[in-house]
Amino acid sequence: MLLAALAIQSCKETKKEKETVVEEETTEVKADKDGFVQIFDGETLEGWEGDPTYWSVQDGSLVGQVTPETLLENNTFIVWQGGQPSDFELKLEFKIADSGNSGINYRSDKIDTIPHALRGYQADIDGKIRYTGQNYEEKKRATLAYRGEKVIINTQDNPDEPGSLSANVQRNCWQSREVVDSLGESDSLKTKIKHEDWNEVHLVINGNHLQHYVNGILMSDVTDEDAVNRKDAGHLGVQVHVGPPMKVEYRNIRIKEL
The missing domain is CATH 1.20.5 (Single alpha-helices involved in coiled-coils or other helix-helix interfaces)
Incomplete structure (x- = not known):
C-alpha cells in the first residue's frame, strides 16, 4: 500500500x-496584444551573449558601459541568441549619456576575427543626437540614409571587382544611393529625440524595406535594391562604441516576426 x-x-x-x-x-x-514578445527579462543576461566587462543588468535595464579602465579597441556587441530574424518589428526604449555612441544591429553577421563584433544594418544611436535615427551599415556600406531621408540603395558599378565595396564608400557614406524624398529636416527631427532621457525605437524590417522610427516618428526609410550586398536575415544585437567612457541603457525589448 x-x-x-x-x-x-x-x-x-x-x-x-x-x-x-x-x-x-x-x-x-x-505575446502582448499587439503580437510582440519580450526578449530581455529585465533581470539577467539570459538569452544574450556579450562581454560581461561591458554588459550588465541594472534596475531592469540592459546596460552597456565603458569606463576609463575598460576603453575599447573595437566596437563590442551583446547579441540576442533567440534566432536570426528576417522580417520583423522591434520595439525598445533606450537612454544614452551625452558622450555615448551605440546602435541596434539587425540582419547582421558575426565577425570571426573580432570577439563579440557584428557587421550589418544598424539603427544608429548617439548621445549628442547627431546620428540617432539614421540607417548605418556597420563595417560594410557605412551610411545608407541620414536622418530625414527616404532612400533607394542601388548596386554599385562593377560590384565583383576587388575592393569595390570600400571604393564605393566616400566620406563614410555609400555612394550608390538615391534620395527620393524627405521625411523632414534633420535638425527639426532631432528636437523629437530626448537628450539623456528615455526614447522609444521602433524598427519595421520587411523584405528590402527598412524603416527606423524614434518616438513614433519615421526618421529614415531605406529600400535596399542592392542584391549583392544586402542581407535578408541575421543576428540582432546592441552596441557600445569605441571612444570615451560612456553608458547606454536598453529596456522593454520586444520583437514581432512578420
Whole structure:
C-alpha cells in the first residue's frame, strides 16, 4: 500500500512538474496584444551573449558601459541568441549619456576575427543626437540614409571587382544611393529625440524595406535594391562604441516576426 501510495504521489508530482514547465514555457513565448514578445527579462543576461566587462543588468535595464579602465579597441556587441530574424518589428526604449555612441544591429553577421563584433544594418544611436535615427551599415556600406531621408540603395558599378565595396564608400557614406524624398529636416527631427532621457525605437524590417522610427516618428526609410550586398536575415544585437567612457541603457525589448 505504501509503495502504491508513493507511486501515485510520484505521478501526481510528475504531472504537477510538467504542468509547471508548460506554464513557464507558455509565459516565455506569450505575446502582448499587439503580437510582440519580450526578449530581455529585465533581470539577467539570459538569452544574450556579450562581454560581461561591458554588459550588465541594472534596475531592469540592459546596460552597456565603458569606463576609463575598460576603453575599447573595437566596437563590442551583446547579441540576442533567440534566432536570426528576417522580417520583423522591434520595439525598445533606450537612454544614452551625452558622450555615448551605440546602435541596434539587425540582419547582421558575426565577425570571426573580432570577439563579440557584428557587421550589418544598424539603427544608429548617439548621445549628442547627431546620428540617432539614421540607417548605418556597420563595417560594410557605412551610411545608407541620414536622418530625414527616404532612400533607394542601388548596386554599385562593377560590384565583383576587388575592393569595390570600400571604393564605393566616400566620406563614410555609400555612394550608390538615391534620395527620393524627405521625411523632414534633420535638425527639426532631432528636437523629437530626448537628450539623456528615455526614447522609444521602433524598427519595421520587411523584405528590402527598412524603416527606423524614434518616438513614433519615421526618421529614415531605406529600400535596399542592392542584391549583392544586402542581407535578408541575421543576428540582432546592441552596441557600445569605441571612444570615451560612456553608458547606454536598453529596456522593454520586444520583437514581432512578420
